Structures are given as structure tokens and as C-alpha cells.
Amino acid sequence: MATMTTPDPITATRIAGGSFLISDPAPADCFFPEDFTDEHKQIAETTANFAINEIMPASDSIEAKDFSVTKRLLKEAAELGLTAIDIPEEYGGLEMDKATSAIVAENISKQASFSVAFSAHTGIGTLPLVWYGNAEQKKKYLPKIASGEIVSAYALSESTSGSDAVNAKTKAVLSADGKTYRLNGEKMWISNAGFADLFTVFAKCAIPDGPDAGKEKLTAFLIERGTPGFTQGKEEHKLGIRGSSTCPLILNDCVIPAGNLLGEVGKGHHIAFNILNVGRYKLGNAAIGGARMALNNGIRYAIDRKAFGKSISEFGLIQEKIANCAAGIFVGGAVCYRTVGLIDKALAGVDKNDTKEIQKRIEDYAVECSIVKVWASEMLDMVVDETLQIFAGYGYVEEFPAERAYRDARINRIFEGTNEINRLIITGWLMKSAMSGKLALMPAIKKLMDEVMSGPSERVEREGPLGDERNLLANAKKLTLFVAGAATQKYMTQIADEQEVMGAISDMIIEVFAMESAVLRAEKIAAGQSGEATDISVAMARIYADKAMAVIELAARKVIAAVAEGDMLRTQLTILRRLSKHDSADTIKLRRQVAQHVLKAGKYAI
Numbered sequence: 001m002a003t004m005t006t007p008d009p010i011t012a013t014r015i016a017g018g019s020f021l022i023s024d025p026a027p028a029d030c031f032f033p034e035d036f037t038d039e040h041k042q043i044a045e046t047t048a049n050f051a052i053n054e055i056m057p058a059s060d061s062i063e064a065k066d067f068s069v070t071k072r073l074l075k076e077a078a079e080l081g082l083t084a085i086d087i088p089e090e091y092g093g094l095e096m097d098k099a100t101s102a103i104v105a106e107n108i109s110k111q112a113s114f115s116v117a118f119s120a121h122t123g124i125g126t127l128p129l130v131w132y133g134n135a136e137q138k139k140k141y142l143p144k145i146a147s148g149e150i151v152s153a154y155a156l157s158e159s160t161s162g163s164d165a166v167n168a169k170t171k172a173v174l175s176a177d178g179k180t181y182r183l184n185g186e187k188m189w190i191s192n193a194g195f196a197d198l199f200t201v202f203a204k205c206a207i208p209d210g211p212d213a214g215k216e217k218l219t220a221f222l223i224e225r226g227t228p229g230f231t232q233g234k235e236e237h238k239l240g241i242r243g244s245s246t247c248p249l250i251l252n253d254c255v256i257p258a259g260n261l262l263g264e265v266g267k268g269h270h271i272a273f274n275i276l277n278v279g280r281y282k283l284g285n286a287a288i289g290g291a292r293m294a295l296n297n298g299i300r301y302a303i304d305r306k307a308f309g310k311s312i313s314e315f316g317l318i319q320e321k322i323a324n325c326a327a328g329i330f331v332g333g334a335v336c337y338r339t340v341g342l343i344d345k346a347l348a349g350v351d352k353n354d355t356k357e358i359q360k361r362i363e364d365y366a367v368e369c370s371i372v373k374v375w376a377s378e379m380l381d382m383v384v385d386e387t388l389q390i391f392a393g394y395g396y397v398e399e400f401p402a403e404r405a406y407r408d409a410r411i412n413r414i415f416e417g418t419n420e421i422n423r424l425i426i427t428g429w430l431m432k433s434a435m436s437g438k439l440a441l442m443p444a445i446k447k448l449m450d451e452v453m454s455g456p457s458e459r460v461e462r463e464g465p466l467g468d469e470r471n472l473l474a475n476a477k478k479l480t481l482f483v484a485g486a487a488t489q490k491y492m493t494q495i496a497d498e499q500e501v502m503g504a505i506s507d508m509i510i511e512v513f514a515m516e517s518a519v520l521r522a523e524k525i526a527a528g529q530s531g532e533a534t535d536i537s538v539a540m541a542r543i544y545a546d547k548a549m550a551v552i553e554l555a556a557r558k559v560i561a562a563v564a565e566g567d568m569l570r571t572q573l574t575i576l577r578r579l580s581k582h583d584s585a586d587t588i589k590l591r592r593q594v595a596q597h598v599l600k601a602g603k604y605a606i
Contacts, residue, residue: 031341078148
């Protein structure tokens with residue numbers, strides 16, 4: 001794999017981050033699994049085979065916290081080039097596109113504890129150096145990270161500042177001669193802490209000069225294991241991902257060279273937030289891989305399990321669960337790869353050494369990254385829950401795979417910023433972009449308000465197998481803009497304090513993006529081929545659109561009831577009913593169609 005070249009950048013039209021509410025992209029504008037190059041497919045196969053043949057057989061040792069096994073597997077992954085995707089070639093990396101990195105994250109995630117170790121090493125443990133390290137730091141560490149000689153980790157969270165990372169208590173003080181920093185404090189919940197060799201550690205540090213001189217702001221440092229004053233605490237005993245290492249780090253007069261400063265003093269928040277955007281979409285891809293693994297286990301069990309004289313896979317309520325899970329994975333692939341495709345398109349042509357521009361362009365898709373994180377982690381929870389239910393009593397027993405998958409999935413709603421924080425980011429970022437004029441959301445909201453207040457407009461009928469879903473999607477966007485406009489009129493600049501309202505609007509935004517992604521992916525499949533693959537993809541898009549609209553309508557009611565009363569409330573509810581009105585699809589028939597397709601294949605297949 002080390003001889004692979006970077007795939008050509010996606011050439012479709014570049015779409016601005018967060019613009020999906022006010023645009024109408026075509027399938028050709030979007031990147032989905034159906035667009036994988038031969039090289040992408042080869043990497044996916046290589047990674048999946050490694051996970052199945054090397055990682056899975058070592059599961060018992062991994063879960064027992066035998067970190068020598070985890071380190072050995074990381075070294076073997078490095079020999080395949082899997083740890084070098086995001087590292088520049090000049091430092092021993094492969095320097096490939098973000099789609100490749102996402103494909104690896106998805107296909108290596110068959111064993112959750114190892115997936116966490118791998119992601120902490122290759123993602124949040126590596127990218128701070130790639131983007132913010134100086135030439136000397138990169139030359140010293142990146143080749144060893146790429147080869148698996150050393151394992152990296154990322155230490156941001158503290159016991160009193162998990163989501164509120166910028167309020168860290170850990171302090172770093174520059175010596176009088178300017179040659180060293182002395183760090184004191186404690187970091188919590190650090191993945192890979194038990195065996196990592198290099199840590200990116202965040203601490204408050206006084207800015208030496210300029211208008212903010214003397215103010216303490218978040219700053220990043222590189223600390224090697226074995227540095228005096230740097231120790232790890234005991235391994236945490238966790239609900240899930242028990243085979244991953246999670247420890248506190250204790251800094252007690254830990255002295256490091258001044259050259260271990262990463263980036264600039266006081267700019268640590270830039271490092272933290274930019275790295276988290278990448279971590280969020282990678283987490284989404286890992287969730288898709290975990291969901292597929294869980295569903296495949298459930299499908300095999302359902303086929304083999306007999307009750308009342310036949311396979312339980314023949315029962316309608318079991319087929320309903322299987323179909324819901326399959327549709328979730330299909331939509332997940334659309335949501336995740338559409339996002340990473342947007343990022344790859346934005347990075348096409350950017351100077352690889354212009355890290356500031358690279359970060360800026362990735363940050364433009366902060367909303368999409370947060371959507372991926374929230375949506376995929378919650379989809380995974382649904383899949384592992386339904387899979388456990390298919391296993392029934394056996395699902396609660398450790399020797400069967402459903403039990404561990406159920407426990408392991410739960411952390412994903414906390415990792416990389418809690419889903420609550422990410423929901424606030426989604427709505428807050430879009431509203432900030434609207435207020436600043438970065439996105440033309442305010443004119444779109446005003447136009448929509450004028451339209452809906454003037455009464456019913458002429459219905460535009462869309463053709464094709466997903467014509468009804470296209471109509472549904474158009475109204476879902478209108479309803480989301482309408483509700484956001486009503487909430488903004490009510491609360492103005494104080495809307496950030498109304499977290500329940502922000503969260504409900506975020507749910508609407510998330511579902512619009514997911515619904516649109518599903519429809520666009522199914523349309524792209526339909527345009528490229530005919531037959532069962534097209535029929536099943538259309539069925540899954542229709543299943544999801546029906547569910548998404550129900551979520552959107554419920555969230556809209558919640559917000560409208562909070563922002564209006566009396567005649568205005570009744571008027572806005574009338575508008576809600578008009579925009580959400582639609583003929584229900586026969587989802588029972590559609591779910592049976594999807595379930596029978598994957599049961600026939602014996603696994604998730606599209």
C-alpha cells in the first residue's frame with residue numbers, strides 16, 4: 001500500500017459549507033461510496049481484510065487490556081500504510097485525500113476498542129503535528145508515527161472542563177531564561193494514555209507580548225513519555241471500549257524544552273477545534289463500519305434462529321428492525337461521504353504546505369462535520385439496540401457479539417464533543433454565518449416568510465421514483481427556515497441562551513441534510529444502473545424520508561409552541577401543517593423489500 005498515489009480530487013462543483021438549506025445540489029455534485037475509485041476500493045478491501053484476519057482474532061486479548069497486542073497491531077497497520085494516510089510524503093506518509101482516510105476509519109472499526117486506539121493515534125494524535133508542527137518537530141516525530149514506531153495521543157479534557165475545553169486548569173509557565181516550560185495539572189479520559197509515546201497536551205499559558213500580554217490562554221505542547229514530572233494514572237474501568245486505554249495524566253512540575261511548544265502561545269483553541277472537526281467526520285465513518293458489523297451479526301443470527309417452526313428472519317417485526325438498520329447504514333454512507341467529499345473538493349488545488357488555508361477550508365464545513373458526528377453516533381445506537389433485540393436473551397450474554405457492540409457504541413455520543421454541544425454548534429454556526437452575511441440565510445428566510453404568510457403556493461410536482469421525496473425535502477427546507485426565522489424574531493441575539501430551541505432547530509437541520517443525502521445517493525445509483533440495487537436504494541431513501549419528516553414536524557411544533565402564542569401560534573401551526581402535509585409511503589412494504597434483499601445476501605448489501 002505504501003506505493004499508492006493520491007486519487008485525483010473530486011471535480012464536481014464546490015459547494016459552500018452550510019449552504020444545503022438554501023441550495024439544490026444535483027447528485028453529480030456529491031461524493032458517495034458509488035464514486036470510490038479503484039484505489040479507494042483497494043484500500044477498503046485491504047483495511048477490512050486486516051480487521052477481519054488480524055484484529056478480530058485478537059479481540060479477547062485486546063479486551064483484556066493487553067496493550068502489547070494493540071501496539072503490535074498498530075505496527076502491522078503501519079506496515080500496510082494505514083497509519084500514514086494523512087502524513088505528508090516528505091515525512092514518511094502517503095498524503096492521500098480525506099476520503100481515503102475516512103474509508104480506513106470505516107473499515108478498521110470492526111473491533112471498537114482497537115478502532116479507538118487507531119483513531120486516537122492517526123487522527124487527533126497526528127494531525128496537530130501535521131498542521132501546526134514546525135519543520136524540526138515534524139522531522140523528529142512524523143516518520144515514527146507513520147511507521148508505528150511510536151504511538152501518539154491527544155490530551156485536552158479535564159475533570160472540570162470536558163466540553164468547555166478552553167477553561168482548562170492545567171498551567172504552563174515559561175522559565176525566566178525562556179528555555180523551558182513548567183507544566184502542572186491533570187488531564188482526564190485520555191485515549192491511548194497507557195501506552196502512547198507522544199502526547200499533545202493543552203494548558204493555559206501567559207501570552208508574552210502584544211495587546212493580550214499577560215493573559216492566560218489555551219496553548220498546545222508536545223510531551224514525550226518518560227519526561228520527569230509526567231505520569232499516568234490508573235486505567236479507567238469503562239462501560240464499553242474496555243480494551244482501549246483510558247487514563248488520567250498527571251503533570252507535576254513537568255519541565256519540557258521551549259521547542260516543544262506546538263504552534264503559537266494562546267492559539268491552542270484553534271488546534272483543538274480544527275482537529276475536532278476532522279475527528280467528528282472520522283467518528284461518523286467509524287460508526288458506519290460498526291453499524292454494518294452489528295447488523296451483519298444480527299442478520300446471520302436471525303437466519304439461523306428458529307422459533308414457532310421457522311426462521312425468525314421471516315417474522316415481520318424482525319424484518320422491520322433489519323430494514324431500519326439497513327436504511328440507517330445506507331443513509332449514513334450518504335451523509336458521511338457527502339461531507340468528506342465536500343472537504344476534498346474544497347482542498348483541491350490548495351498548496352499542501354499552506355496549513356492555515358487547509359484548516360480554514362475544513363472549518364468551513366464545521367456544520368456538516370457536527371451533523372455527521374451526531375447523526376451517525378445516534379444511528380449506531382439504534383442499530384446496536386435493534387441487533388441486541390434480535391438476539392433477545394442471547395443478546396444480553398457476553399459470549400454473543402450483540403452485548404459488547406451495545407456497550408461500545410454508547411461512547412460515541414460523548415466523544416469529540418457531546419452530541420448536545422454539537423447540536424448547539426450546528427444551529428449557532430449557521431445563525432452566525434447568516435448574521436455575518438457569510439451565508440445568504442437571512443434573505444432566504446425573509447423570502448420564505450413572505451411566501452408562507454401570503455397563503456398556499458402552487459405545488460411543484462417533481463418526476464422520478466423519488467419525486468414525492470423531493471417535494472417532501474423542499475418543504476422540509478422551507479419549514480426549517482420558517483422555524484429558524486420565527487425563533488430569531490422572538491429571541492434575537494439571546495437565542496443562544498435558549499438551548500432547547502437551538503437543539504430542536506438543529507434536529508431539523510440534521511434531518512434535512514440526512515434526507516437530502518439519502519435522496520441524492522439513491523438518485524445517483526439510479527442514474528448509473530438499473531435493477532435491484534436501484535430499487536433497494538430508492539426504497540431505503542423513501543423509508544428514511546418518511547421518518548425524517550416526522551422528526552422535523554415534531555421539532556417544528558416544539559419550537560413554534562415556544563416562540564408564539566394566541567393568533568400567531570395558530571397561524572404558524574397552520575403554516576406548519578401546510579408545509580408538512582404529504583401522502584405517507586407504504587413503509588411496511590418498503591421495509592419488507594429491503595429486509596428480504598439483505599437477508600438474501602446474508603449481510604448488508606447495496
